[in-house]
Amino acid sequence: MRVDLFDYELPAHLIAQEPHARGTSRLLLFDRGTGSVAHRAFAELPDLLAPGDLLVRNDVRVRNARLYGRDVEGRLVEILLLHPIGGDRRRWTALARPGRRAKKGRRVRFAEGLEATVEDVDEGGKRTVRFERELDDALLERVGNIPLPPYIRREPGAPDRPQDREAYQTVFAREPLAVAAPTAGLHFTPAILERVRRRGCGIADMTLAVGAGTFKPVTAEDTSGHVLDSEEVVLPGRTREQIARAKSACGRVVAVGTTVTRALEAAARMADVPSAGELRFSTDLFITPGFEFRAVDVLLTNFHLPRSTLLMLVCAFGGRERILAAYAEAIRNGYAFYSYGDAMLLI
Secondary structure, X not given: OEHHHHOOOOOHHHEOOOOOOOOOOEEEEEOOOOOOEEEEEHHHHHXXXXXXXXXXXXXXXEOOOEEEEEOOOOOEEEXXXXXXXXXXXXXXXXXXXXXXXXXXXXXXXXXXXXXXXXEEEOOOOOEEEEEOOOOOHHHHHHHXXXXXXXXXXXXXXXXXXXXXXXXXXXXXOOOEEEOOOOHHHHHXXXXXXXXXXXXXXXXXXXXXXXXXXXHOOOOOOEHHHOOOOOEEEEEOHHHHHHHHHHHHXXXXXXXXOHHHHHHHHHHHOOOOOOOOOOEEEEEOOOOOOOOOOOOOOEEEEEOOOOOOHHHHHHHHHHOHHHHHHHHHHHHHOOOOXXXXXXXXXXX
């Protein structure tokens, strides 16, 4: 499909720059059958679920993957760590900004005397960066910054704000593997999750290590010309069992976000895998209109950027014209957009 079919105009003031108090955002309720919308509060979510539904969430934690350093001339360099290479936490695949200050062979100095050398730069701009010592989670917690998306404006090189470090993690986050938050999960509080349980709904976890590709712009004119970066998924055996039980009892699988949707739909298409037990796999599944959903029945998500792969997934689930009409309604009613914005429930 043409990428410009997923465009829309968003007033800049609706791009949320500050987090809501958790659990207090607005919720646009979208009926896939009719395209109708209703304006609710996120705190009402448990009441919109049915006993027997299964809420599936991504429990990944965001790594403090943004490092601010200085080149040999003292100029600011931003390094975004993507993943360690071959399990060696001294060598990382990374992005750099500005790229001209992180060319092959350049050295960068960070806090606590940490130094790194840019070993290589590939055609896509990704760097291989070697640090002089291992970047374990404790060191990253001290010298790294939370990798907020570029549309949330913060001063480059400034220390993290405590409220960002708290708000850009879900309350159920566990292992730090991601460079972006599964933002649909940011709205939940322990109290709302407890109300989901009391409603008679199950809650299940899986892990998708969200990569920088979630922000990768679609530069092709047609969706067929775009390729998603592969991301690692862990689907526990218990979660697979919970999904199977919910489906057999005619319960709905409620995906908390696009990452869960991609993971579950990719798993549903895997051949020659055991029917039980943990699944570990990589996926670059790109969901666009015309896609046949096999696993997910209800989608909870935030509002996404124009022309983005995330918006394309939502349009595949709810219908392109109806979703864009719902977005227009949200804009007219002043909903907050993107990572720190309001939520949408597609039933």
